[in-house]
Amino acid sequence: MEPTRVPTVDELRSAPKVLLHDHLDGGLRPATIVELAAESGHELPASDPESLGAWFAESADSGSLVRYLETFEHTVGVMQSAPALTRVARECAEDLAADGVVYAEIRYAPELHVQQGLTLDEVVGAVAEGFAQGVEASGGRIVVRQLLTAMRQAAPSLEIAELAIRYRDHGVAGFDIAGPEAGYPPTRFLDAFDYVRQENGHATCHAGEAFGLPSIWEAVQWCGADRLGHGVRIIDDIAVAEDGTAKLGLLASYVRDKRIPLEMCPSSNLQTGAAPSIAEHPIGLLADLRFRVTVNTDNRLMSSTSMTREHQLLCEAFGWGLDKVEWLTVNAMKSAFLPYDERYRLIMDTIKPWYREHA
Known part of the structure; x- marks a missing residue:
């Protein structure tokens, strides 16, 4: 055999790809x-695009969470x-379309963009x-939806959930929570998750x-989350024997059996210490065990990455071919917060025909 x-990189760039976990404030062009x-008077650590891009990459790779978070002060600071x-949204759509992404859900926290007087509704608009401008500029090659994020360390999670439901017919696909996991478990936001589910x-x-398994357990069993952002620590509930056979714990079995999607972000996980290297990233084992694995960028600026690069790193590390890229892409499209008929159409009319021709 x-x-x-x-x-090749060119093949991966032209291949249709689906992105479920990408932060708007983590993907700006340095220029x-x-x-x-x-224009706004915001003070930056570097004054030219090349130096600034290098500063973002260095700060994100420093191993210091303080420096990593400081990078977002400068992106959010100019998005007011x-x-x-x-x-920023237009360029995001254009950049993703140029990278071969055909569907994307882009998340951001509206509450972080009201420092100069915008209302939450104005931010979403x-x-x-x-x-809309970016999709039009790309010739309609991409579909883009918003995910509205509530910050764990702030108060208005229910308000953001209500905002997400209010605009669900105007480009908002769903609700998310982000921010520090330790000390801010998902169950603190039960009212917001309950509201979204009841609507x-x-x-x-x-x-x-x-954070580990308790965070995943609460997100799934208490909050009823449809997907897990990262979910990489589910590996802690899987025991691998010396002969390579894997025994799943009850939570890992539940997540796999229920086909709960894992929004995995390999390069980002290396920066935050969730995995030591791409080759040792749990995504390899989880894909072998047929979890509903998806590949994502998280923060394209901070990780100096793209969907093409994430797939390239994984293919090189695990010896994956285009058939595996197709599987991961279909996984993501099946898991999108988009009506079934639209998901089905993208899979059958856009994704599968390309891979059938090139695989």
């Missing part, structure tokens, strides 16, 4: 940050006006306008990234 051929900072939000809405939840 011939070994699997690892696809845009410089220009927006000049409607024109700025619209521009400005981002929606930007995505027949969709919710994902950052869980099992910095």
Whole structure:
């Protein structure tokens, strides 16, 4: 049997890809940050795009959570006006489309963008306008939806959940919580998750990234999250014997049996210490065990990455071919917060035909 051929970067870039976990404030172009900072008076650690891009990468790779979080002060800092939000959203859609992404759910916390007087509704509207412009500029090659995130360390989670439901017919796909896991368990936000569920809405939840199995258990069994943001620590509930056989614990079995999607972000996990290397990332074992694994970028600026690069790293580390990329892509499309008929159409008319021709 011939070994699997690892696809080229060009093949991976042109392949249809689906992105479920990407932060709007983590994917800005360095040149845009410089220009927006000049307009708003925001002070940056570097004044030219090249130096600034290097600063973001170095700070994110420093191993210091304080420095990592400081990077977001500068992206969020320049995203405080409607024109700025619209521009960032437009460029996000354009950049993803150029990278071969055909469907994306982009998350951000509206509450972080009201420092200069915007209302939450105005924030959502400005981002929606930007995505519409980006989709049009890309010739309609991409579908983009918003995910509205509530910050764990702040108060208005129910207000953000209500905002997500209010705009679900206007480009908002669902609700999310993010921020520090330790000390802020998902159950603190039960009212928000209950509200979304009772309104027949969709919710994902950052869980099992910095914190272990209790975070995943609460997100799934208490909050009823449809997907797990990261979920990498589910590996703690899987015992692998010396002969390679795996025994799943009750929670891991439940997550796999229920096909709960894992929004995995390999490069980001290396930066936050959730995995020591790509080759040792739990995604390899979880994919072998047929969990509902998806591949994502998390923060493209901070991780100096793209969907093409994430798939390239995984294919090289695990010897995966285009057939595995297709499986991961279909996993993600099946897991999208999009009506079934639209998901089915993207899989059958856009994704599968390309892989059938190129695999």
